[in-house]
Amino acid sequence: MSAGLLDVVRRCRGGEPDAWRALLPTFQEIGRRSVRSFRLSAADLDDVLADALTSLYAGGLSQFRGGSTAELVAFLRAVVRNRALDFVKERNRWAPSDALDQMDEAAAAPGGGSAPVDIADDECLAFLQQEVATLERKDRELYLMKARGLKEREIAEQTGRPAGTVASQIARLLERLRERLRARGCL
Amino acid sequence: MDRLDRLTERLIGDLDRHAESPASACVELAVLGERAAGGLTSAAQARVDAHLDECLACLNAFIEVRDLLQGVAAPAPASAGLRRTLDELIGEASSPRVWRRVVDALRRPLVLRVPAWTAAAAAVAGLLLTWATLQTVGRPGGTVESPSVDRLAPANARTERTIAGVVSSVRDATSNGVDAHVVSVTDASGATYVLFAWGWPTVHAGESVEVVGIFTRADQSSGGPVYQGVATALRRTR
Numbered sequence: 001m002s003a004g005l006l007d008v009v010r011r012c013r014g015g016e017p018d019a020w021r022a023l024l025p026t027f028q029e030i031g032r033r034s035v036r037s038f039r040l041s042a043a044d045l046d047d048v049l050a051d052a053l054t055s056l057y058a059g060g061l062s063q064f065r066g067g068s069t070a071e072l073v074a075f076l077r078a079v080v081r082n083r084a085l086d087f088v089k090e091r092n093r094w095a096p097s098d099a100l101d102q103m104d105e106a107a108a109a110p111g112g113g114s115a116p117v118d119i120a121d122d123e124c125l126a127f128l129q130q131e132v133a134t135l136e137r138k139d140r141e142l143y144l145m146k147a148r149g150l151k152e153r154e155i156a157e158q159t160g161r162p163a164g165t166v167a168s169q170i171a172r173l174l175e176r177l178r179e180r181l182r183a184r185g186c187l
Numbered sequence: 188m189d190r191l192d193r194l195t196e197r198l199i200g201d202l203d204r205h206a207e208s209p210a211s212a213c214v215e216l217a218v219l220g221e222r223a224a225g226g227l228t229s230a231a232q233a234r235v236d237a238h239l240d241e242c243l244a245c246l247n248a249f250i251e252v253r254d255l256l257q258g259v260a261a262p263a264p265a266s267a268g269l270r271r272t273l274d275e276l277i278g279e280a281s282s283p284r285v286w287r288r289v290v291d292a293l294r295r296p297l298v299l300r301v302p303a304w305t306a307a308a309a310a311v312a313g314l315l316l317t318w319a320t321l322q323t324v325g326r327p328g329g330t331v332e333s334p335s336v337d338r339l340a341p342a343n344a345r346t347e348r349t350i351a352g353v354v355s356s357v358r359d360a361t362s363n364g365v366d367a368h369v370v371s372v373t374d375a376s377g378a379t380y381v382l383f384a385w386g387w388p389t390v391h392a393g394e395s396v397e398v399v400g401i402f403t404r405a406d407q408s409s410g411g412p413v414y415q416g417v418a419t420a421l422r423r424t425r
Contacts, residue, residue, distance in 0.1 A: 020276075025265045026258070028266065028269055029261075030255050046266060050268065057273075057276045068216075069220055070220020070221070073259060074216055074255075077255060124190070128191075128198055129201075137246075141246065144246060145254070147199050148247075148254070157257070
């Protein structure tokens with residue numbers, strides 16, 4: 001598919017309708033995976049993807065300068081994520097002020113306000129990064145995949161481990177990180 | 188979402204930003220893609236893996252590329268909505284929905300967004316202003332008090348005058364929903380008066396009329412004198 005995908009994109013840039021139809025499922029899949037962490041509803045995701053597709057069709061695809069499939073998927077990812085960011089900003093801009101206040105309060109209250117010691121976010125972030133860096137490579141991958149919003153089934157597919165094993169490994173890993181952060185006063 | 192989730196979100200954001208401007212030691216995206224697809228030689232793969240063991244940002248980029256390439260390898264069928272959008276883009280370029288999307292896509296980075304309530308308030312203000320203007324301008328009265336007819340002397344007087352003549356033409360001048368017309372009248376001396384009047388025409392070509400109005404002389408290089416103005420009252424004389 002990889003060399004074929006670049007060829008499809010070349011034909012899309014030439015204005016071939018069939019090429020656009022061939023690109024569509026791949027574009028949708030890349031788009032969906034790119035904005036997992038945005039937690040959009042299905043309808044909102046459709047809107048974001050439709051906007052991104054329109055932008056690509058209107059000439060955005062001609063901006064792609066890369067020569068590999070990895071660069072292409074990164075390009076499509078950036079287009080969709082930018083649309084999603086616009087969408088979220090727009091939605092938050094008109095969110096009721098009460099909701100925004102609540103969000104601010106929630107953000108200002110570490111651990112929902114239950115933390116016995118309040119350590120600044122930056123310091124806790126640096127600590128978390130350091131803790132993640134000390135994990136074994138396979139645990140680091142698990143943590144990053146989970147953080148990127150991959151489902152356990154998807155993680156299992158990509159790592160070749162059983163889904164049940166993945167679920168328990170992730171649960172143990174996150175609990176370990178929580179304990180470390182708690183001991184540090186971050187939770 | 189607890190604090191670990193929020194910190195994790197920030198960490199991923201930092202790593203993503205790093206991927207946009209990677210350090211010189213970092214592995215190129217195309218190489219990460221090859222690594223994910225298993226297309227590297229064993230030596231190159233060992234070199235890349237050694238870097239991924241050390242560099243959290245590159246490992247994060249690698250995981251994302253691997254995930255996206257997995258999507259490329261086995262994409263789900265496109266949704267009906269997305270297929271419809273593409274069909275509209277391809278087949279019906281004139282479809283309003285498609286053009287609205289295209290215009291939105293182009294204008295998004297260019298224009299200041301205005302909240303809907305601001306636009307609504309501006310529209311209401313515009314309507315009120317139009318209404319107030321129309322009320323101020325008013326309309327011609329029903330009758331002309333004084334039939335005393337005179338020629339314009341001087342022609343550019345800006346006070347109301349009454350002239351008499353024969354209507355040579357009547358043209359519609361309705362604008363922005365306001366009914367109006369333009370009447371051309373020629374008097375006995377051959378002078379022509381081109382007059383703007385509110386409302387629907389009440390006179391027709393060939394009729395003798397008296398016109399009360401405000402006049403000014405129009406520049407005319409040749410021919411008889413021409414005056415232009417606004418008629419405040421028009422009536423037939425026979």
